[in-house]
Amino acid sequence: MNYLCFDVGGTFVKYAVLTDHAEFIEKGKYPTHSEVPDQFFADMATVAKRFPEIAGVGISFPGFVDPATGVAKRAGALGQLDGFNLIAHFKQALGNADLPVAIDNDAKCAALAELLNGNAMDVRNFAVLTLGTGVGCGIVLDGKVLHGGHFRAGEFGMSITDFQAQGYATLHDMAATSSLVRAFAKAKGLPFEQASGEMIMADLQDPVTNKVVRTWAQHVAVAIFNLVATIDPERILIGGGISKNPKILPFIEAALNENPFWGEFHTDLALCKHDNDAGLLGALYIALQNH
Known part of the structure; x- marks a missing residue:
C-alpha cells in the first residue's frame, strides 16, 4: 500500500x-x-x-x-x-x-522517523535533539512518542539553563545553529548574513573559531545532560543541518566529558540518520x- x-x-x-x-x-x-x-x-x-x-x-x-x-x-x-x-x-x-x-x-x-528506519530502531527510549534555527526535541519512551498534557512535551528549546549570566535566554538563543553562526560572525567581525555553518566547519583550525564552537558546544552539552537526567533515554540523537558534519560531534562529546556527573549519567550519543x-x-x- x-x-x-x-x-x-x-x-x-x-x-x-x-x-x-x-x-x-x-x-x-x-x-x-x-x-x-x-x-x-x-x-x-x-x-x-x-x-x-x-x-x-x-x-x-x-x-x-x-x-x-x-x-x-x-x-x-x-x-x-x-x-x-x-x-x-x-x-x-x-x-x-x-x-x-x-x-x-x-x-x-523527526523522532519517529528514526524509530521507523533510522538510528533508533534498536532502542525503545530515546530523544532526538535538532539544532537548527531553533532547538527542537522529540521524545520517545517505551516506543511511544511523548505528547504531554498540553501537547507541549519536547519543547526543550524553551529551557532556561544559564539564568545568572543570560537571564531568561533559552536554548533557542544559546544552543541553536543560528546562535553558533551569530557568535562566529561577531567574533570574526562579519555581517551575520555572510556567515554560515559550512564556513565555521572549514575554519575550525583557527583559535578564535575553535573557541566559539567549544563555547556553543557547552550549551548543547548542558541541554543533553539535563535531558538525560530527566528522561533517562537509551540514546540521544543529534539532528539539524549542522549535525551532517561529523566534525561537530567530538566538540559536544568533549563538552559533556567536562561535566563531572557525565560518567554516572553517560548515555549513547549519535547523529540522526535522516535529515531533509x-x-x-x-x-x-x-x-x-x-x-
Whole structure:
C-alpha cells in the first residue's frame, strides 16, 4: 500500500508518496500559503487528488498539535492556523471524509522517523535533539512518542539553563545553529548574513573559531545532560543541518566529558540518520499506525 505524506514548513510544504516499506515513489514541494487558510487546505487537497489510490495520509506539522483530534492548539510559525482542526479542514477541502489522516508535531515526527528506519530502531527510549534555527526535541519512551498534557512535551528549546549570566535566554538563543553562526560572525567581525555553518566547519583550525564552537558546544552539552537526567533515554540523537558534519560531534562529546556527573549519567550519543526527509518519514510512521 502507498501513503501520501506532508511535511509542513513555514516556507514550503514538502510531500511524498511512499510505500509501507518507506520507499519513495514521488516527491515534490510547493509554497506554504498559511496566510489564507482556505488556500492552505486547497493546496493540500490538490496534491492528494493526484493520488486517488493512497491508503492514508500522514502530516508533520509545527506547533502544539493534538494528534487525536487534529486541532492545532498553536500552529508555530503558521499563526493563522491556530485553533484549526487541520484534519477536518483537509478532508473537507478534499471532499473525502473517509480517508484515514494522521497528524503530529514536526519534531515528534523527526523522532519517529528514526524509530521507523533510522538510528533508533534498536532502542525503545530515546530523544532526538535538532539544532537548527531553533532547538527542537522529540521524545520517545517505551516506543511511544511523548505528547504531554498540553501537547507541549519536547519543547526543550524553551529551557532556561544559564539564568545568572543570560537571564531568561533559552536554548533557542544559546544552543541553536543560528546562535553558533551569530557568535562566529561577531567574533570574526562579519555581517551575520555572510556567515554560515559550512564556513565555521572549514575554519575550525583557527583559535578564535575553535573557541566559539567549544563555547556553543557547552550549551548543547548542558541541554543533553539535563535531558538525560530527566528522561533517562537509551540514546540521544543529534539532528539539524549542522549535525551532517561529523566534525561537530567530538566538540559536544568533549563538552559533556567536562561535566563531572557525565560518567554516572553517560548515555549513547549519535547523529540522526535522516535529515531533509525526517518529517516525511515520521509522517509515514503515524500514517501506518493510524491505518
